[in-house]
Amino acid sequence: MKRVLNSGIGLRRLIMSIALAFALNPAAAHAVNEGAAEDLAKAGKCFRCHSIDKAKKAPSYKRIAAKYKDKPDAEEKLIKHLSGAQKVKVEDGGDEEHEPPPAKDAADLKNLVQWILSRG
Numbered sequence: 001m002k003r004v005l006n007s008g009i010g011l012r013r014l015i016m017s018i019a020l021a022f023a024l025n026p027a028a029a030h031a032v033n034e035g036a037a038e039d040l041a042k043a044g045k046c047f048r049c050h051s052i053d054k055a056k057k058a059p060s061y062k063r064i065a066a067k068y069k070d071k072p073d074a075e076e077k078l079i080k081h082l083s084g085a086q087k088v089k090v091e092d093g094g095d096e097e098h099e100p101p102p103a104k105d106a107a108d109l110k111n112l113v114q115w116i117l118s119r120g
């Protein structure tokens with residue numbers, strides 16, 4: 001019991017420091033880093049086919065967000081979709097290669113996916 005009490009103090013300190021980190025860093029409190037997501041989408045030439053809210057050669061990010069709304073596996077599915085090249089059918093009927101974006105790491109790719117999913 002004594003050990004539990006002692007670790008309770010450590011836990012409280014941990015929670016306090018996490019709360020403080022969020023308070024000091026608005027980007028951490030708001031999970032999506034919009035600037036980084038848009039930069040990555042530009043670098044990946046995603047806007048060649050996608051627009052945020054208008055249909056182009058591909059569905060808009062708004063439509064994709066709506067399609068995946070309330071789907072618990074949305075993030076995982078889109079990360080998978082963007083992790084490798086694959087063939088997609090564009091609006092004019094042709095097949096094109098869907099190239100993965102040049103993400104720095106997994107967190108960078110996840111941020112882009114969360115940004116797309118929050119366009120709805």
Ligand code: HEC
Nearest residue numbers: 044045046048049057058064078081088089090096100101
């Ligand atoms: C050559 C045109 C093209 C480019 C460039 C492109 N996409 Fe797409 N993308 C498509 C098409 C077409 C679809 C629809 C595929 C479908 O629904 O079968 C799609 C679908 C998607 C989807 C939804 C997948 C799903 O499961 O519904 C996401 C997310 C996406 N693209 C993100 C991106 C990102 C991020 C980039 C930039 C790295 C990108 N796309 C670049 C054509 C493109």
